[in-house]
Amino acid sequence: MAEETKKAARPPLPLGNRTKEEKLAALAKGAEFVEAALERAGEHATPWALADPKARIAFPLRIPGPLASKLEYVYLNLPKRPSKNAIILAALEAWLDTRIAEIGTPTSRELARLKEAEQEGEK
Numbered sequence: 114m115a116e117e118t119k120k121a122a123r124p125p126l127p128l129g130n131r132t133k134e135e136k137l138a139a140l141a142k143g144a145e146f147v148e149a150a151l152e153r154a155g156e157h158a159t160p161w162a163l164a165d166p167k168a169r170i171a172f173p174l175r176i177p178g179p180l181a182s183k184l185e186y187v188y189l190n191l192p193k194r195p196s197k198n199a200i201i202l203a204a205l206e207a208w209l210d211t212r213i214a215e216i217g218t219p220t221s222r223e224l225a226r227l228k229e230a231e232q233e234g235e236k
Contacts, residue, residue: 159218174201 131139176184188197195203217225 184197184200188194188200
C-alpha cells in the first residue's frame with residue numbers, strides 16, 4: 114500500500130514510445146510535482162535540496178588529453194587515492210557552489226526582487 118502511494122506521488126517520466134502530446138503532459142505533471150514539493154519544503158528550499166541524494170545521473174564526460182594527464186598525475190600522487198570520479202565531483206561541486214554564490218539561489222533572487230519592488234513602492 115505504501116509503495117503504491119510513493120509511485121502515485123511521483124510524476125511519470127516523459128520517456129519511451131510516447132507521442133509529443135503525452136511527453137508534454139508528463140512534463141506538465143512533473144512541473145506541478147516540483148512546485149508542490151517546493152511549497153511543502155518551505156520558502157528557503159532550492160531545487161537541489163529537493164533532489165533525491167541516492168539518485169545517480171550518468172553523465173558522459175570527454176576529458177581532453179592534457180586535462181586527463183593532470184587528473185592522472187593528481188590521482189597517483191594523493192596519499193589516500195580517492196577515485197577519479199570523487200576528484201571530479203569535488204571540483205565540480207566547488208565550482209557550482211561558487212557560481213551559485215555569484216548568481217544567488219532562487220530564494221535569494223526572489224527576496225532581492227521583493228526588496229527592490231518594495232523600495233520602488235516607497236519612492
